[in-house]
Amino acid sequence: MPRALVFDAYGTLFDVHSVQTRCEALWPGKGAQLSRLWRAKQLEYTWQRSLMRRYAPFSQVTVDALLFSGEFLALKIEKKEKQALLDEYRRLALYPDVSETFKRLSGCKLAILTNGSPDMIEPLVAQSGLRFDAVLSVDALQVFKPAPEVYQLAVDTLQTPREEIGFVSSNCWDALGAKSFGFAVYWINRAQAPVDRMGFQPDRIVKSLDEILP
Amino acid sequence: MPRALVFDAYGTLFDVHSVQTRCEALWPGKGAQLSRLWRAKQLEYTWQRSLMRRYAPFSQVTVDALLFSGEFLALKIEKKEKQALLDEYRRLALYPDVSETFKRLSGCKLAILTNGSPDMIEPLVAQSGLRFDAVLSVDALQVFKPAPEVYQLAVDTLQTPREEIGFVSSNCWDALGAKSFGFAVYWINRAQAPVDRMGFQPDRIVKSLDEILP
Secondary structure, eight states, X not given: OOSEEEEOOBTTTEETHHHHHHHHHHSTTTHHHHXXXXXXXXXXXXXXXXXHTOOOOHHHHXXXXXXXXXXXXXXXXXXXXXXXXXXXXXXOEEOTTHHHHHHHOOSSEEEEEESSOHHHHHHHHHTTOOOOSXXXXXXXXXXXXXXXXXXXXXXXXXXXXXXXXXXXXXXXXXXXXXXXXXXXXXXXXXXXXXXXXXXXXXXXXXXXXXXXXX | OOSEEEEOOBTTTEETHHHHHHHHHHSTTTHHHHHHHHHHHHHHHHHHHHHHTOOXXXXXXXXXXXXXXXXXXXXXXXXXHHHHHHHHHTSOEEOTTHHHHHHHOOSSEEEEEESSOHHHHHHHHHTTOOOOSEEEEGGGTTOOTTOHHHHHHHHHHHTOOGGGEEEEESOHHHHXXXXXXXXXXXXXXXXXXXXXXXXXXXXXXXXXXXXXXX
């Protein structure tokens, strides 16, 4: 086992499916389309803002992406619907394999490294019941993943060399960003998608979190 | 009129529709899905690689995105199909409004500023019949749009202050990157999409290229 394990949050530990369910409940027949576009725009905005050097907190980017997506799909998103969807983000459930895996992890430091701003990630971690040595947000650096300085934040905080840190993400581009930086990387390929083509690969590709246990 | 006009290439001057047509001819019923995913991945890879500081030329990124998309959609993309699609990129047609607009542009410098690597953009411009004072590729800087240093390249090459340069793109994120940098920006909203939500707007939103004429 590595000396420290660093986890992505959304989609990796926390299941964002309930957001999709809420979208579908609000706009029957359009929920899947809305949540797909919302997620795609949310990520696009993080990358574009990082490159433009126009950082805004993930909570802001998430609202911007939602409102764009609503306008694109001609769905009327009023204050009430917006709040209901953002509230979901603050009480996401853990994936079923997370709690059991964490019970069996011992002897290594545990951290979260997330795009999520403190106003989003802190209430979420607090209600999860999980314990971490550090909950790190890119907000401290004003740039989003996969910029290398984001991954460096975990090295600096955990006081552990990068090659002794295992990084776990279900987002292939995040796993590859961490690999590019120099972590030992597990990609949780929950959706059974192809590996992104960047000229290098995650160290291990697993289907669920418990497969990272030794 | 501004002292110089700088144009994005793909989707702005050059119509990428023929690539979609070729996709559909090769894989009937799947062409639209393939070309949509291909384009989305092509852009994602440019942003992710820029943030990871793992630049690769746009020609390489374009192939990577195509092969990922083929694998994702379970389409068999052999050397022959790959070559046919890349060849299309080197002989794209101009949008119908381009040649006439260019004839009526006088008294200002004209340039292209593109993500396209020289191996892609140079044959394309050569066969277009258009004349430019400069054809600038991000390849010189090893980072993609919308990083501000890309737009600075036009300022340095054209020896014109940024506020006297008009920038024209049909990609909203590119228009906003140029606006963030300080150009006077025209967004050609060919698809009648909503404006991306970055907290600022293009200076002018037009439906076709001829609307930029005074």
